[in-house]
Amino acid sequence: MLGKPPAPEDVIRVTPQDGAKGVRPQTPLLVRVPGGRLESVKVVRSQDAQETPVPGRIAADGLSWRPDGHRLGLAARYTVDAVALDRDGNRSARHTTFTTYVPEKRFIGYVTPENRSTVGTGMIVSLEFNREIENRAAVQRAVRVTAEPAVDVRPHWFGSTRLDFRPEEYWAPGTRVTVALGLRDVEGAPGVYGLQDKSFSFTVGRSQVSLVDAAEHTMQVRRDGDLLATVPITAGSPKNTTYNGKMVVTEMLELTRMNGATVGFKKADGKGEYDIPDVPHAMRLTASGTFLHGNYWADDVFGKANVSHGCVGLRDVKGGAADTPAGWFFDRSLVGDVIEVVHSRDKRVAPDNGLGGWNLSWREWNAGALE
Template sequence: MLGKPPAPEDVIRVTPQDGAKGVRPGESLRVRVPDGRLESVKVVRSQDAEETEVKGRIAADGMSWRPDDDRLGLAARYVVDVVALDGDGDRSARHTTFSTLVPDKRFIGYVTPEDRSTVGTGMIVSLEFSREIADRKAVERAVRVTAQPPVEVRPHWFGNGRLDFRPEEYWKPGTRVTVALGLRDVEGAPGVYGLQQKSFSFTVGRSQTSLVDAAEHTMQVRRDGELLATVPITAGAPENTTYNGRMVVSEMLELTRMNGATVGFRKADGKGEYDIPDVPHAMRLTSSGTFLHGNYWADDEVFGHANVSHGCVGLRDVRGGASDTPAGWFFDRSLIGDVVEVVHSKDKRVAPDNGLGGWNMTWKEWTAGPVG
């Protein structure tokens, strides 16, 4: 009598085991035969209602298969179909399934700048994470920032919640920058996994930098290296001086409300030292509240002659804003990502993580390692 043929699970060994649930990402997907050889291996991953074939290769001896990417996707179902010959040359087939861990905790990175935007040459790519990152190396490896034409772009951590990228010098006009987020299923902290898998791009526009001299009460605006205009300004008063250093425009608002209480300027009764509901042509320079904005409430003779603000840089404007005022003229010619540098103010240099202030670090400091 002929012997009973071996069971498929004896001929073809698959890990994780058939029917396994909650498989953790550190486990490996493997297919092997104790003897004989594999003829075909097909693996399909179902994740986010989308099916994807998992690419892999059979070893030269025909006895094992492994995926090209060893990482298992989270919250996914895998279907494995294998055909193999056993040691006696008999064909056998096996069908197995398993599912991976559905994590309770996820993190995402909020990215600056926006997709498909055109920005100034001082733009810094910045990711603010929704949770504290413990494994910064793993997260850093999962983010790629590339440029065309090519230029070296390096990362820098500020604490455990923010990762910025910049080149050594300002971007060249016309550069196209692509940011690829491969954060999905990356374990950023114990039990906390990334959610994003996407790419976006932005374009660097013309070069414009502005130099604010707080002592001279002027701002020199340069376009492509040439002086475009010298604009009279008012900066921070002696008791509320403006930061020195290079700051990057990160937000532009035609009209906004500014209340001193939100940035620490309070009266004895707790109300703000100022509350202006309609500040025109406001351009954010720091996350702590420094703006370059239109000012319609100060006397005209202030601009170019005195510093009277609470730390912002003010340009003459009219209520509601107008394009023919210094503030309107500058706003209409500016981009998010333009650099505004302040000099000769009796204040400290702005911190590199206060807004997009990374240009205040030398390249050596930037590439040396994280801060905090």
């Protein structure tokens, strides 16, 4: 009388076990047989309402299957379907499932610039993380910035919550840059895992670099290396000087309110030294509040004197107009354009104040990366 065929779970052993919950990402995924051989193994990961085959291979001896990757995805359901022959040639099939750990804490990176945008040649790719990153090397490895035509792009950390990328020199016009965030399930800090697995791209437009000479009260605007115009300006007053150095346009506003109290310029009563509700053609240069903007309230100072609280001002009219110096420059500018200030009686802008990373040498920039 023939014996009863062995149960499928005795022929095909699956780790993690069937029905397991909260499986940690470092747990090995393994399908094996104590004898005989595996005929086929199919593993599918269901995550974020998407099903993805898990690639892997059966060992040469037919006794085991392992995935190509080393870590399980988080907040996912895995399905394993395996078929094997036992030592006696009996075929068995097994279907198992398990679910992985759902972390309570996640981190994301807010990325500059915007997807599908066209930017100036000075744009720096910047990620601001919503949580402190302790395992910065792992997070850095999970972010890839590539360019077409190809150029060497390197990372630089500013503290534990900001990671920037730039090439050695300004981007070449026409370059297409792709940012791939492979942060999903990367452990950025103990118990804190990344959420994003996505890619986006932007295009570099024409080159425009403008040189503000605070002593001469002028701004030279160069397009693709050629002098487009020299515009009279007013910069920071002797009491409130403008930063020197290279600054990148990060925001462009047709009209905006500027209140000195928000950037430290307060009167004794706590109110701002100025409060202008409708500043025209405002272009942000630093996170601390430096703008290049239109000015309709100053008198005959452009090209002659520095009277601002640290911003660079161009002549304008109330409400803004296209035929003023400020309107002309605004209409010809892009986020990502570079404004460099020289001959001001102030320090050089900090490299993490806005997108000020161009003020670091290539050697200094590379010193801020992790292997």
